[in-house]
Amino acid sequence: xxxxxxxxxxxxxxxxxxxxxxxxxxxxxxxxxxxxxxxxxxxxxxxxxxxxxxxxxxxxxxxxxxxxxxxxxxxxxxxxxxxxxxxxxxxxxxxxxxxxxxxxxxxxxxxxxxxxxxxxxxxxxxxxxxxxxxxxxxxxxxxxxxxxxxxxxxxxxxxxxxxxxxxxxxxxxxxxxxxxxxxxxxxxxxxxxxxxxxxxxxxxxxxxxxxxxxxxxxxxxxxxxxxxxxxxxxxxxxxxx
Ligand code: PGA
Numbered sequence: 650x651x652x653x654x655x656x657x658x659x660x661x662x663x664x665x666x667x668x669x670x671x672x673x674x675x676x677x678x679x680x681x682x683x684x685x686x687x688x689x690x691x692x693x694x695x696x697x698x699x700x701x702x703x704x705x706x707x708x709x710x711x712x713x714x715x716x717x718x719x720x721x722x723x724x725x726x727x728x729x730x731x732x733x734x735x736x737x738x739x740x741x742x743x744x745x746x747x748x749x750x751x752x753x754x755x756x757x758x759x760x761x762x763x764x765x766x767x768x769x770x771x772x773x774x775x776x777x778x779x780x781x782x783x784x785x786x787x788x789x790x791x792x793x794x795x796x797x798x799x800x801x802x803x804x805x806x807x808x809x810x811x812x813x814x815x816x817x818x819x820x821x822x823x824x825x826x827x828x829x830x831x832x833x834x835x836x837x838x839x840x841x842x843x844x845x846x847x848x849x850x851x852x853x854x855x856x857x858x859x860x861x862x863x864x865x866x867x868x869x870x871x872x873x874x875x876x877x878x879x880x881x882x883x884x885x886x887x888x889x890x
Contacts (some may be wrong), residue, residue: 650859650872651879654887658847661883662691665779665849667843668879669696670705672841678709682778682836683737684789685714685718685729688845688882689779690736690869701805707743711772714750715780716830719761721753727817728753736845751801753827758803761829767799769835777817778839782846786867790830793866833871842878844869849885856889 650849655661669692672679683689690775699705701881712727723730730750738748749768757763769775780788791798806814806826817822846855858869859880865871872878882890 650858651880652887652890653881654890655881655883657883658691660846661847662695663880664694664787664881665689665843666695666699668881669777669779669842670699671706673705674712674747674778677706678711679770679776680711680713680774680829682775682831682839683712683714683733685716685732685736686778686781688781688847692779692845693699693737697737700741707741710743712743712749712762713769713772713831713835714748715817716828717751718825719753719758719829720825723753727823751752751831753829754822758827758829762803765829766835769801769831775835775839777841777843778836780836780842780844780869782844782851782855782858782869783810783853784813784850784856786869787799787874788819788836788844791830791833791836791868794815795867797860797865797868798832801829801835802832804828804830837871837875839875840871842872842875844878844880845870846882846886848878848883849888850876851882852888855880855882855886859890 693695717729751765752761782853790804814824818824857867863870
């Protein structure tokens, strides 16, 4: 693991965008594994600027996202499809048909997950997977568990995740209790992984991810096994490293 310590969220976003822009320049038709949440928002803003000033183009990019709430339509403001459209896709020249998320409206969990596995395989492998880190160590919606679940699956969100995500809804009751998430196979098969971690609330879990045992109780600890992981952490998040 390469750990880049930066001062604050601003610098984290700048470095995150440079990392992804470099990938796009090296391979303009690459497959990006993308993430939602607060961590990548500043990075996406900088990527939009880089597109606007002509430094990069997304026209040949394919994207696969990590996860989607089960039961939310893509037009629901808290769906991850809506997040990706408004935070990135609507502002760059990516072809929407080449952007994939699990189908939150598919009520049959088995079908939703099998379909997404076929999509992950169909895009021919992820070149760069972007990740945030949950307060409980989750990546995507792979919550702390007794096993590392290999494939896309339907998860029951933990209370810690529901609490963390309540800030986006009117109340905690509105937060969906289930989500579809890419499993560890999809994430770990990416050629490169970039993790963005910001804020003091992530310091303790980040230290466990980097220095603790590899265990499904700390989902991101499995990243220790991947040959090409870069973590960009701001000073608050890196305080215990
Ligand atoms: P955050 O979420 O970027 O909003 O902190 C990260 C995550 O839960 O994966």
